[in-house]
Amino acid sequence: MNRPGVATACAAMLRRDLTLAWRRRGDIAMPVLYALIVTMLFPFALGPEDTLLQRIAGGVVLVTVLLAMLLALDAMFSSDIEDGSLEQLVLAPQPLALMLGMKILAHWLTTALPLIVIAPLLAAMLHLPGAVIPVLLLALLLATPLLSLLGAVLVALTAGTRRSGMLLALMLLPLCMPAVIFAAGAVAAAQQGLPWLAPIAWLAAALVLAVVLAPLACAAALRIALDA
Amino acid sequence: MSALQAFFAMGGYAIYVWPAYALFFIVLIADTIAPGVRRRRVLRELRARLARQSVRQNRNSPAPPSP
Amino acid sequence: MSSWIPLWLHKLGSPPTFYRFAGTLRPWAMGLALLLGAIALYGGLVLAPADYQQGDAYRIIFIHVPSAWMSMFIYAVMGVASFIALVWRIKLAEVVAMESAPIGAAFTFITLVTGSLWGKPMWGTWWTWDARLTSELVLLFLYLGVIGLYHAFEDRRQGARAAAFLAIIGIINVPIVHFSVNWWNTLHQGSTVNIFGKSKMSWDMLWPLLTMMLATKFYYVASLFNRVRTDLLALEGGKDWVRKIAEDEAKS
Numbered sequence: 001m002n003r004p005g006v007a008t009a010c011a012a013m014l015r016r017d018l019t020l021a022w023r024r025r026g027d028i029a030m031p032v033l034y035a036l037i038v039t040m041l042f043p044f045a046l047g048p049e050d051t052l053l054q055r056i057a058g059g060v061v062l063v064t065v066l067l068a069m070l071l072a073l074d075a076m077f078s079s080d081i082e083d084g085s086l087e088q089l090v091l092a093p094q095p096l097a098l099m100l101g102m103k104i105l106a107h108w109l110t111t112a113l114p115l116i117v118i119a120p121l122l123a124a125m126l127h128l129p130g131a132v133i134p135v136l137l138l139a140l141l142l143a144t145p146l147l148s149l150l151g152a153v154l155v156a157l158t159a160g161t162r163r164s165g166m167l168l169a170l171m172l173l174p175l176c177m178p179a180v181i182f183a184a185g186a187v188a189a190a191q192q193g194l195p196w197l198a199p200i201a202w203l204a205a206a207l208v209l210a211v212v213l214a215p216l217a218c219a220a221a222l223r224i225a226l227d228a
Numbered sequence: 229m230s231a232l233q234a235f236f237a238m239g240g241y242a243i244y245v246w247p248a249y250a251l252f253f254i255v256l257i258a259d260t261i262a263p264g265v266r267r268r269r270v271l272r273e274l275r276a277r278l279a280r281q282s283v284r285q286n287r288n289s290p291a292p293p294s295p
Numbered sequence: 296m297s298s299w300i301p302l303w304l305h306k307l308g309s310p311p312t313f314y315r316f317a318g319t320l321r322p323w324a325m326g327l328a329l330l331l332g333a334i335a336l337y338g339g340l341v342l343a344p345a346d347y348q349q350g351d352a353y354r355i356i357f358i359h360v361p362s363a364w365m366s367m368f369i370y371a372v373m374g375v376a377s378f379i380a381l382v383w384r385i386k387l388a389e390v391v392a393m394e395s396a397p398i399g400a401a402f403t404f405i406t407l408v409t410g411s412l413w414g415k416p417m418w419g420t421w422w423t424w425d426a427r428l429t430s431e432l433v434l435l436f437l438y439l440g441v442i443g444l445y446h447a448f449e450d451r452r453q454g455a456r457a458a459a460f461l462a463i464i465g466i467i468n469v470p471i472v473h474f475s476v477n478w479w480n481t482l483h484q485g486s487t488v489n490i491f492g493k494s495k496m497s498w499d500m501l502w503p504l505l506t507m508m509l510a511t512k513f514y515y516v517a518s519l520f521n522r523v524r525t526d527l528l529a530l531e532g533g534k535d536w537v538r539k540i541a542e543d544e545a546k547s
Contacts, residue, residue: 153464157457161447171440171461174433175468178475185479199478206471217464224381224456235341239351244416248409252358259401259518267525274532274541 017106057126058187112144149214317520331510338503369399377459394522400438
């Protein structure tokens with residue numbers, strides 16, 4: 001029997017998920033729209049004062065992106081559980097962790113990347129100084145994959161349950177707190193003209209750890225949750 | 229009498245100290261009672277299930293000859 | 296495979312044996328907890344002198360600090376039991392882990408509220424975003440997440456295993472949270488609160504505190520056994536030994 005290699009399987013997995021996401025383009029636009037609406041509401045709630053908006057801009061953009069990602073997190077495996085393809089994946093000869101890693105990558109590309117693309121717009125709406133925006137983008141580039149990876153483990157754990165939306169938020173909060181602290185810390189430091197490399201380095205270190213460990217944990221969690 | 233009053237006054241901090249102690253005991257008493265309530269419910273449901281089962285078995289088995 | 300585990304431990308792992316064992320031990324643990332608790336309260340509320348800086352408000356320490364210790368101790372127990380449950384698939388370990396969570400959450404809640412009641416007269420605020428306080432709050436969320444996940448599954452044992460996995464993730468997460476909140480505090484130059492300072496506690500205050508700590512430990516054992524017994528009855532509903540208990544209790 002001629003088994004396809006691991007690389008071929010990874011590419012096929014990625015292509016499949018991206019194709020599925022592309023067929024439902026409306027779902028990709030939802031988190032982006034949500035982030036835009038939330039950011040727009042802040043000036044109305046707090047007043048259009050420049051200095052105040054500048055001070056909170058970095059944190060608001062980060063939290064908004066996080067919430068928008070949380071909104072999409074629930075759907076990471078749901079359609080695959082419904083049509084049974086996730087169980088096929090568990091039984092497949094290819095390493096499950098690697099396949100799940102590909103699924104997480106596809107999910108990050110379809111939900112987080114659009115959010116990062118519009119992040120400069122969100123920051124500009126709140127008058128974040130232009131010099132800080134590269135740091136914000138860097139922080140988002142490191143923090144969003146971290147959130148996708150951690151979120152994937154939790155979504156896998158809730159795979160066998162019916163209602164998981166609010167529970168997912170409750171479980172994710174303690175896990176994502178360090179990421180939010182360091183990402184917002186880097187932006188705040190850059191805004192005050194302080195060195196911002198240290199928090200970015202911590203984020204990067206956490207991301208490296210998560211890239212290695214989270215798919216393995218995700219696979220283990222999925223085996224527990226689907227084991228009936 | 230004044231010693232007791234002084235004890236309850238807690239040097240003016242009574243409104244902080246006594247609610248803290250009250251909460252401590254209320255939470256722990258609730259934690260002790262809850263399993264007992266659940267235990268009674270579990271056993272009651274189990275007995276009801278056993279009773280249903282025995283009724284069904286009696287119906288399926290041939291009725292004992294009546295005198 | 297298990298020749299190195301003593302036989303009595305194997306027997307203890309079986310639900311009916313543990314049910315009986317916990318039943319005999321529970322009144323003793325509860326009695327010790329009540330006795331030690333009463334001694335500690337008398338020592339702390341009556342015998343110990345008022346603090347020269349904080350007056351009588353410091354007396355909240357005798358429940359606040361033991362509760363805080365218990366909130367972490369119970370999480371550690373839950374983590375170890377979760378690990379055993381996932382690796383060796385022992386039913387009793389799953390039950391111990393899942394029934395520890397509500398007790399731990401209760402102690403964490405007590406810690407937060409009593410800390411807040413202590414903070415108001417001492418720092419003039421109910422809450423500050425200090426590293427210790429924030430870590431305790433995160434701990435409460437971890438407990439709630441474990442409890443929530445456990446109850447989200449229809450199959451109890453599957454829920455227990457998923458929640459056990461979450462508990463282990465939480466154990467890795469707690470130090471990271473503590474470190475990051477510490478870092479965040481130094482960045483924002485927030486109000487650094489130092490409850491214990493460098494001042495040494497006098498023996499008059501220390502012994503009630505340590506006695507209370509022992510009392511809460513015994514309370515935990517008693518409460519855990521109580522909960523585990525109930526849970527075992529619910530899980531083993533179809534087995535003969537549970538039927539016997541149900542019938543015996545109907546008669547009395």
